[in-house]
Amino acid sequence: MYRHLEKRLTARLRRYFESQYPGVALPEVVVEQPPKVELGDFAIPMFPFAKPLRSAPMKIAELIRGGIGPIEGIAGTQVAPPGYLNVKIDRAWLAAALAAGAKLPDAVPHGKILVEHSSINPNKAAHIGHLRNAILGDTFVRLLREAGREVDVQNYIDNTGAQVADVVVGFVHLEKKSKAEIAELAAKPRFDYYCWDLYARVSQWYAGDNENLQARSAVLHAIEEGGNETAAIGDLISTAVLRRHLETMDRLDIEYDFLPRESEILHLHFWDAAFTELKESGVLTFETEGKNQGCWVMRRAGTAKSSTPERAEDTEEKLSQEDQKVIVRSNGTVGYVGKDIAYHMWKFGLLGRDFGYLCFYRYPNEHECWISTTDGEKNHPHFGDVSEIYNVIDARQSEAQSTVIEALRELGHDEAADHYTHFSYEMVALTPRCAAELGYELSQEEKARSYIEVSGRKGFGVKADDLIDRLISSAQTEVDSRHPEIADDERLRIATQIAIGALRYFMLKYTKQSVIAFDFKDALSFEGETGPYAQYAVVRANSIFRKAGLDPEAHGRGIAGDLASNEKLLTECDEIWELWLACSKTSYVIEQCISTAEPAYLAKHVFQLAQLFNTFYHHYPILSESDENRKKFLLATVSVVRRELIRALAVMGISVPPVM
């Protein structure tokens, strides 16, 4: 709603300038928000127009004010020093539209979007870093869907890499377990925890004697080869751990549509198809000398070609060894980036090959999750061949991501390269205090740092399920003390909703490029800028309607046509107006989150709504209000805030408990 008014305003202003000053080149009209509501709802700085129009900012503002004419939804304008045109929204008009729940149609771009997130190595339990990835990715999916886009969610599974091989080594060489014994263990709950510890032990075993690394290469080779006992064990382990990851993420309401696996990228020879094209187009070159002798290499992303015009002709210029990225090793095997190039050609429908598909997992809500296979089922949904992709991958991999994008571009797929977004975010580390709490010995140097990086290899980190368990039990303690009258299973359900609200909000309130220094104290907090704070605001709103014996949605719509009689309250109380105004911004914020790939803005918006509501709640008693007309209006305010909070929280993947 807010966004439509803003657009209407800028369009009118642009037309005004065009008619008054034809032919004069003027800068874009920018619309801001005044620092205080009393000043208005939009502020348009006039300074940029002063020079081209050869006039003082205040004077221009006066002229516009006089000549712009009435705009639907705008009540009036004011000129403010040192040179702003402040615009006030027609409060009753906006409130009526909001109360009615009017949805103004938006042009939704067509084309399917593919969001890839999580992509956890299936060799150990997921940790808090994976939680940040999955929550960011899932929230972005929800944002896109809220905006009307069609989205497929993929979770890439590297089931043939060194990490899975390491755990196989652990079971076979350290624990001397047979396939049957491993299968028995894998069927037990939290098998991923077992692997977590084993993986750390294997790393130590390698460190103890470098000879031991030979075991890894043998296992790795056997897994890549396929069709043998070792590969079968690897598959058994990675599939069992993968199921555990799906369960963990399902606790947070995170679901996937398709799980492409590296084993199929290998066995279905995706790389061969890509390799042919890369060679033919000259993206890859064969090195005959130097340290990369015998390798197929391409230009590393970020190492720009010499841009001097006189050398532009010289496209055959040798890549310096520094600028080379090895794609195919001298022994003929392809590395990670090569496989990723092939995989991304598949995503955009440019490879000419496809996976086989098998239905792998059915969520409690009946939603199906498919997995790649060599020979799949006949009837399967269609994945890949999308027009836009987002890869939620941490910032450390930005160079590899850029290299894949560059490969696509050099193959001539500019369209694909332009619609490839590396949704980059920073890691979750631990505060020194948290690390110490987990029993890790810190050096003096480490103690002085603000955070310490987790390490799966050392088994150093906070497991996702452990954190979720702790959050639930902590929330449960609160619920138990507040609502002893409620049944056990219901209290657990409420505690779970609160725990997930706290966790998802925690992971979303930081902007992506900020390293989260994790600490149990902050993460387990249910006060202040947290998920439960926002949930609580909705619970309060629900409580008011319950006591009033009214349906909140129906009441809001019912009063929409009758706001004029309450216009006085709306125009006089800036505090209440601010709340309505904030409510009108949800769609605007969602659009902003999508265009900047930054979900944190939505978290800030939710917090602002909840905060404004709490202030309003304390200042205006509603049920005891004696003026019926005024009471109706206050209830309508609660109804709209409640609706917008629920909607925004849902986009963040947070539900609201009935009581808390």
Add this chain to the structure above:
RNA sequence: GCGGGCGUAGCUCAGUUGGAUAGAGCACUUGCCUACGAAGCAAGGGGUCGGGAGUUCGAAUCUCUCCGCCCGCACCA
């Protein structure tokens, strides 16, 4: 060395394309519950926006430079 990110209150962080008096939360101090649920509200202290220079009517935001921290830069994935 090259590429990317960061430096804002005691701590953790917002600050969208330069705009009006730099904001939250936590922590600390002080008030407010026989209640539309205190997981809340109100008030208070706390800042040379890393240093310096420049561009501009205007800089936390842009440019340059210096200082400090982090992450990449494997024939690993």
